[in-house]
Amino acid sequence: MTRHPTDTPQFYLTAPAPCPYLDGRQERKVFTHLVGSKAQTLNEVLTQGGFRRSQNIAYRPACEDCKACVSVRVRVDDFRWTRAFRRLRRKNADIIGTAAAPAPSSQQYDLFRHYLDARHADGGMSDMTVLDYAMMVEDTHVETMLVEYRKRGPDSFLNGRGDGPLLAVALTDMLSDGLSMVYSFFDPDRRSRSLGTHLILDHIERARALGLPYVYLGYWVRGSPKMDYKSRFQPQELLGPEGWVPAPPTDEDNPPTGQ
Structure with missing residues (x-):
């Protein structure tokens, strides 16, 4: 079973995938897990820093040549x-x-x-x-x-x-x-x-x-x-x-x- 650290968040980068908003573009995302007793505090800091939440994942765009997504x-x-x-x-x-x-x-x-x-x-x-x-x-x-x-x-x-x-x-x-x-x-x-x-x-x-x-x-x-x-x-x-x-x-x- 995969275990995720609950005190110090670790960040990961997704592989390129087709952008759902702009035709012909590729997107990548940086993400981390929102788990453990510090999840609420981490979610606050990351949301204020432009991240979004999906289930227990916080993510934000990390596209090399595009900055079109703005919080x-x-x-x-x-x-x-x-x-x-x-x-x-x-x-x-x-x-x-x-x-x-x-x-x-x-x-x-x-x-x-x-x-x-x-x-x-x-x-x-x-x-x-x-x-x-x-x-x-x-x-x-x-x-x-x-x-x-x-x-x-x-x-x-x-x-x-x-x-x-x-x-x-x-x-x-x-x-x-x-x-x-x-x-x-x-x-x-x-x-x-x-x-x-x-x-x-x-x-x-x-x-x-x-x-x-x-x-x-x-x-x-x-x-x-x-x-x-x-x-x-x-x-x-x-x-x-x-x-x-x-x-x-x-x-x-x-x-x-x-x-």
Whole structure:
């Protein structure tokens, strides 16, 4: 059985593989294991340094000739609610998100499969089984929550839970300086609700309520249309050679439809 050190992290480099964001490019990643009693602290340091988490692995791009992947975090206290964002918030006022410990369910997996088949049928996660999904949710040594989104029911104001079909799910790490959105998925048939955007707006409000300054959105990839939506959440910071710096503002006033 392979054993991983729990006190001093060791870092490894993957072999080159086709880039999922930019055609004709190759990607490599540096990664380490998040295990043991220091996993939470290590996850915090690495997330602030541009790493992302997948199960008990923290990774970041390590491509020799490309720096297109840039870590992004939203500044919560200064977040700009555009007219389009406010309209979307009103449209989705009948949705409530309930946070709980990360535990998989058959409803989650059904929605996850529907989302993958509709939005990422040719992606690297397209062949994930129910066991793979359970591992994605449960295999963690860090502080994580799973937020389920449903329509408000008659008792929601009492129990804080939604009612009816599952609309969206977000797997989110809790850090001392923010919330890191590890992975999210939603009902692709409800395009008018822009559920992907709604999940980010909801996390911004959750971070504000917790007194946390940032929401980490992962990587923005210049030249990748599927990542353009991340630039809409302003003001934000980008991680560069000199650390986190303010991103150039955008004049966009419309969240991406269907995100």
